Structure formats: structure tokens, C-alpha cells
Amino acid sequence: MTTLTIAAAQSISIAGDLHANIARHQHFIQVAAEQGVQLLVFPELSLTGYERGLAAQLAIAPDAAVLQPLRDLARELSVTTVVGMPIRLSADSPVLIGALVLAADGSLGVYTKQHLHSGEEVAFAPGSGGSLLTLGNDTIALAVCADFSHASHAAAAADKGANFYAAGVLITEGGYAPDTALLQGYAGEHSMVVLMANHGGATGGWESAGRSAIWASDGSLITAAPGTGDLLVIARRNASEWSGEVVTVVST
Template sequence: MTALTLAAAQTFSIPGDVAANIQRHLVMMQAAAEHGVQWLVFPELSLTGYEPFLAADLAIAPESDVLAPLREMARELRLTAVVGMPVRLAPQAGVLIGALVLGADGSIGVYTKQHLHSGEELAFTAGQGGEILDWESERIALAVCADFSHASHPRLAAESGATAYAAGVLVSEGGYAADSALLQGYASEHGMLVLMANHGGPSGGWTCAGRSAVWTADGNLLAAAPGVGDALVIAHREGGLWTGQVVAL
């Protein structure tokens, strides 16, 4: 079994400022590569912040040139990054909450949030999910926030052969205990490594909890950010054993 390093990127997003947030993502990707990370997941709507009523104006097609700096960095670093962005799959289509997979090989994949929070339907259309990603010897299933509040979502991922479950989220202080307990439970119930990438500062009027985390397939906490702020929560596998590390940025 080859060595593998995955990570959750905990970031603070500047509301609606895609250009500035891209620069922050580039810094995070560079730092991740310096720590040997090969696969990196960012929070929900990381490139815009959680700003539902700006989403229609900010939404892009997945192949948009807006993402060119991130895609080039991914290729240069040989790092796959999953970034959060409102997307339209056709010019007149509804706005979806996207997790865009910027491949180390230059490819781009699209996951769209399947389960909307109450009220999100005012700005977004429910998506269709996406394919499980093969990376080295792992099969990684994606989730965006409320997806994981439906037990069927991680169960179907596990039944489809996923060995890891990576969620880009916005979790508030008030919701953190319940949401992190759900994710920890899925890790042990389904035997999957679980990564949670949360916002590291306020977004969309929410006081985000930070504390991004990784749980091993037996449900044990491998590593977690201690609070808010930019950080990498890293999971490294060597010889079949996982170790964790938190890097504050």
C-alpha cells in the first residue's frame, strides 16, 4: 500500500470576492503541497463565501476561465483540490452548490449538493451529487454540508465502495456538536475515513465553528483544528497506518 496524504483546508472566505478568495486558495494549496498533501478538500462555497443571494451573479460554468489559476496550480503541484463554488451547468439552468474537483492531471470534475438546507431553495437548485473519485488505493466520496445530514448519503457512498468520505461544510458553533457526532458515527458505521473542511471564520451571517477534522475508519478522531482561522488538517497513511497533523496558517 503506497503512502498517501489527504487534507481538509479550513479557510476564511471574503464575501463575494472570488478573485481574493482564489489568491487565498493558492496560498493554501502551496502550503499543502509543502506538507506533502496530494488531495485537498475546501469548505462549502469556499470561493465566494456562503452568500446565497450573491450566488446567481457569481455562478460560473465548471470550465470557466475564472478557475484557470487554481487549475494551473493543481497541475504544477500535482495536487488535486476540491473547491466550493456556485455553478450553472447550462446558461439558463438553476444555480447549484458545486464542489469542483481540480485534478492534478488537469482534469475537472463536478459534484453538486443534493440536499439543500431549509431556505436554500430560494437561491439554489438541488443537485445530483457526483462520481466517487479513485485516488491511489482510496475511493473518495464527496459531500457538501446538508448532504451528510441524510444518513442515506454516506450509506450509499459506502455501498458504492467508498473508503473515504470528504465533506466541505459550513457548520456553526451551535451546530458543531451534533454535526461532528454524525460524521464521526459514519466513520465507524461504514468503515470510512471521514474528512470535514469547515469555514475558519464567519460567513453568510453565520458564526462558523472552524474545528475542521478527520476521523479514522474506526471512528477515532485523528486530527482537528483547535478553533477558527486558516489551517490544514492532514491525514497521512504510511504502511497502512494513518497519522494526523494540524498546520495553522
């Protein structure tokens, strides 16, 4: 197998402040590039925080100009980056929970959360998912939080040929054990590497558990964050062997 480096960006979002969060994301991308990361995945709604009450006013088109600096940086540093954002696909369409793929080749991909968590329907409509990502010989399927609570979602990803399953999430301490058990189970059951990028701190009134993690395709843990905070959780594949490390991202 070819070498590959992937990372979960366990970031802390500033509530509703898109410009400040873009700057924080840029810093994460720069640190990730220094670590040789080729695929970087942020948590659910990372660019705004999990702010349901602000989603309608913050929602933008996926190709909005405000995100161009992030797209440019991802291309310049060759780090395919997945960011979380409330989006509208047209001016009069409902607000969706988006995971935007800012590809290293400059292209833009859009994934929309298919399965809403209880209570999210007051602010969001269910989305339709999105295309698989290709990185060299690897195929990556995306998920956003409650998507992975449906076993059919991970199974469909595997059926389409994905050997990676990358989820941007918001998971609290109470949900951490059952949720990570599901994700770890998908890794072993479907022979997929599974990445989970959780928020690094409180957001939208919820206390995130942090502890972002990456599991190998046999279900074994490659690496995980020890707690909360701004961190990169990195997994490196050299031949068929995986190694992991956690890097602290110091705010600028």
C-alpha cells in the same frame, strides 16, 4: 496500504470576492504541496463565501476560464483540490452549490449538492451529486454540508465502494456536536475515513465553529483544528497507521 496525505483546508472566505478568494486558495494549495498533501478539500462555497444573496450573480460554469489558474496550480503541484463554488451547468440552468474537483492530472470533476439546508432553496436548486474520485487505490466520495445529514448519502457512498468520505461544510457552534457525531458515526459504521472541511471564520452572516476534523475508518479522531482561523488539518497514512497535524496558513 500505500502512503497517502489528505487535508481539510479550513479557509476564511472574503464575501463575494472571487479573485481574492482564488489567490487565497492558491496560497493554501502551495502550503499543502509543501506538506506533501495529495487531496485538499475546501469548505462549502469556499470561493465566494456562503453568500446566498450573491449566488445568482456569482455563479459560473464549472470550466470557466477564471478558475484556470487554480486548475493549473493543482496540476503543477500534484494536489487534487476540491473547491466550493455556485455554478450553472448551462446558461439557463438553475444555480447549484458545486464542489469542483481540480485534479492533479488536469481533469475537472463536478459534484453538486443534493440535499439543501432549509432556506437554501431561495437561492439554489438541488443537485445530483457526482462521480467517485480515485486516488491510487483509494476511492473518495464527496458531500457538501446538508448532504451528510441524510444517512442514506453516506451509506450510498459506502455501497459504491468509497473508503473515504470528504465533506465541505459550514457548521456553526450550535450544530457542531450533533453534526460531528454523525460524521464520526459514519466513519465507524461504514469503515470510511471521514474528512470535514469547515469555514475558518464568519461567512454569510453565520459564525463558523471551525474545528475541521478527520476521523479514521474505526471512528477514532485522527486530528482536528483547535478552533477557527486559516489552517490545514492534515492526516498522513503510512502503511495502515494514521498520524495527524494542524498547520497554520499565514496570509500573504
